[in-house]
């Protein structure tokens with residue numbers, strides 16, 4: 001199992017570290033455009049191997065795609081992160097150029113690969129990759145919902161004063177401050193609806209805190225977060241590499257599912273060896289359908305900024 005991570009910055013390095021810690025991959029190649037940067041990150045990470053007890057071999061390269069050849073999974077984290085006060089959508093001009101070039105070069109070297117897109121604005125970057133490379137839609141997967149759901153569970157556990165392991169919940173829709181949809185109606189505490197424990201006002205607060213989860217961290221850190229994003233990517237990579245058939249919300253190109261076409265947006269999918277094994281269509285109520293419609297409209301507006 002060979003995995004390439006493009007962008008050895010905060011998210012890329014964190015994701016490589018979590019993949020190595022889970023010890024399921026033989027090789028991780030980190031690639032960055034900054035001279036020597038990926039090599040340095042890889043060496044530093046490899047010096048944790050004997051301390052942390054993993055056998056995954058991590059190597060770093062400066063923009064040399066020949067070293068990524070034959071990758072089973074490639075993760076794209078290259079691009080600029082947002083600064084405090086910025087939206088993810090504002091990153092589009094710079095990141096679209098980077099993601100377009102990087103995805104083409106990755107697929108040239110690994111024509112059979114599965115691509116996981118992380119760079120923001122993520123749903124639009126998934127759409128762009130879909131229009132750029134010749135891969136089936138089942139092999140182009142956007143990471144956003146896994147992170148947003150983790151943030152949702154964190155906020156739910158906080159409100160419930162319960163351990164996070166007792167809580168389950170999912171976020172679908174656009175990976176953005178306004179477009180994401182935490183599905184409070186379906187969230188559970190050990191199988192019981194969270195609405196049995198939290199009143200409407202508290203649930204609304206959980207929802208709002210979840211939506212600005214990334215912006216809150218960007219304000220505190222001065223840049224975008226990396227631990228949870230890196231961990232979320234590693235969960236997607238492991239689900240595919242180990243054929244786990246895990247159900248995770250991911251951004252995927254839709255062709256009629258949820259009544260939508262020609263758009264990539266977050267919906268629940270089953271992830272396994274072939275990438276997206278299945279898009280799961282959950283029964284949304286009228287209010288949720290309306291939120292999904294507005295979320296899709298917001299994605300389409302950002303997509304229109306692409307120079308395809």
Ligand SMILES: NC(=O)c1ccc[n+]([C@@H]2O[C@H](COP(=O)([O-])OP(=O)(O)OC[C@H]3O[C@@H](n4cnc5c(N)ncnc54)[C@H](O)[C@@H]3O)[C@@H](O)[C@H]2O)c1
Pocket residue numbers: 006007008009010011012031032033034037077078079080081082091095098101102117118119120122143144147175223224225226229
């Ligand atoms: N989808 C999500 O849930 C999620 C979560 C967090 C961050 N992000 C996004 O991930 C991206 C990376 O964030 P970060 O905090 O790691 O940023 P960062 O600045 O720490 O790292 C980005 C790296 O990409 C490299 N890079 C730039 N252009 C490149 C190219 N053409 N080829 C190879 N490498 C190139 C840079 O040199 C840098 O090392 C941002 O767009 C951010 O918004 C997405």
